[in-house]
Amino acid sequence: MARTARDEKLSRRSWLLAGVGVFVSPAHGEGKLFVSWDGDDLHVAAPQLHFLSGKPLERLKDGATVLYLSQLTLFADRFTTVMRRAPDRFAVSLDIWEERFSVTRLGGEARSASYLTAPAAESWCLENMAISSSGLMRDRDFWLRFELRAADPREEAGVVGDAGINLARLIELFSRQPGPQQPHWRLDAGPLRLSALRRISGRSNRNG
Numbered sequence: 001m002a003r004t005a006r007d008e009k010l011s012r013r014s015w016l017l018a019g020v021g022v023f024v025s026p027a028h029g030e031g032k033l034f035v036s037w038d039g040d041d042l043h044v045a046a047p048q049l050h051f052l053s054g055k056p057l058e059r060l061k062d063g064a065t066v067l068y069l070s071q072l073t074l075f076a077d078r079f080t081t082v083m084r085r086a087p088d089r090f091a092v093s094l095d096i097w098e099e100r101f102s103v104t105r106l107g108g109e110a111r112s113a114s115y116l117t118a119p120a121a122e123s124w125c126l127e128n129m130a131i132s133s134s135g136l137m138r139d140r141d142f143w144l145r146f147e148l149r150a151a152d153p154r155e156e157a158g159v160v161g162d163a164g165i166n167l168a169r170l171i172e173l174f175s176r177q178p179g180p181q182q183p184h185w186r187l188d189a190g191p192l193r194l195s196a197l198r199r200i201s202g203r204s205n206r207n208g
Contacts, residue, residue, distance in 0.1 A: 033146055033187035037197040041130040044072065044146050045123075046187055052092065052101065052118045054183055056150040060094040060101075067091055067151040072131040075143040079188065083142070086131035089151075092121065136194055143190030150183045 031048025056066045068090045074083040091104045101121035104112040105128050113124050129146075136142055 031187075033144075033189045035144055035189050035192055035197060036200045037133060037194055038200050040133060042072070042074070042133050042144065043127070043130050043200070044144070044187075044189075045126055046146070047123075049126075049148075049185060049187070050118070050122060051148060051150070051183070051185060052122055055181075056092075056183055060092065061096055063096070065091050065093045068125065069149050069151050070125070070129060071145075071147045072129060073145040073147070074131055074136075075145065075190070077141075077143070078190070079143055079145060083135065084131065086129070088129055090125050090128075133194060138195040139193055141191035141193060143188070144192060145189070146185075146187045148185045152182055 031046055034045045034047075036043045036045070051068065052060070056068075059066050070088045070090070072086040072088075074085075075081060076083050089106045091106055093102045094100070095102070095115075098115070100115045101118060102112065102114040103116065103121050103124055104110070105125075111128065113121075116124060131144075
């Protein structure tokens with residue numbers, strides 16, 4: 001299949017991450033998940049994953065801000081024994097006149113970026129996710145799961161309120177299956193070993 005202009009515009013940084021990552025089989029037909037290690041944290045990249053589409057994009061074009069919920073889960077075995085979870089959340093808005101996106105990572109080390117194309121905004125979200133590799137042995141297998149869903153407007157109040165981010169509520173949401181009409185994505189990686197991952201320069205994105 002011919003590459004589209006959208007594919008060609010993927011950020012150079014995302015492709016660099018992919019270049020030093022490990023190929024794993026995709027889930028749900030969303031392409032490949034790549035895993036990199038900076039000596040402290042695990043980072044992911046998924047250049048073929050496009051989540052600024054469908055119903056969430058329709059909401060953005062109507063002037064709404066869409067909340068995306070993400071979670072990285074580290075397993076000691078084949079997706080059974082959880083070592084740790086790193087939930088995250090991103091608020092996305094669209095300037096419909098300029099056709100550019102603004103993204104804000106909420107909670108933790110909050111950060112934001114603006115005037116991004118759709119592929120750049122998608123890459124920015126993944127580049128700002130990370131999960132601690134603490135406790136992992138260099139030559140022992142582990143598994144990693146990446147999950148992302150567009151929050152139902154009815155869920156947003158329970159996740160983001162006046163008191164800030166409710167992490168317990170966020171983890172609880174991911175313990176349930178998404179609704180049939182709720183856009184969601186999942187990619188699984190493994191078995192992986194730290195000794196097989198090429199290291200990248202350190203980045204302070206840790207969230208779990």
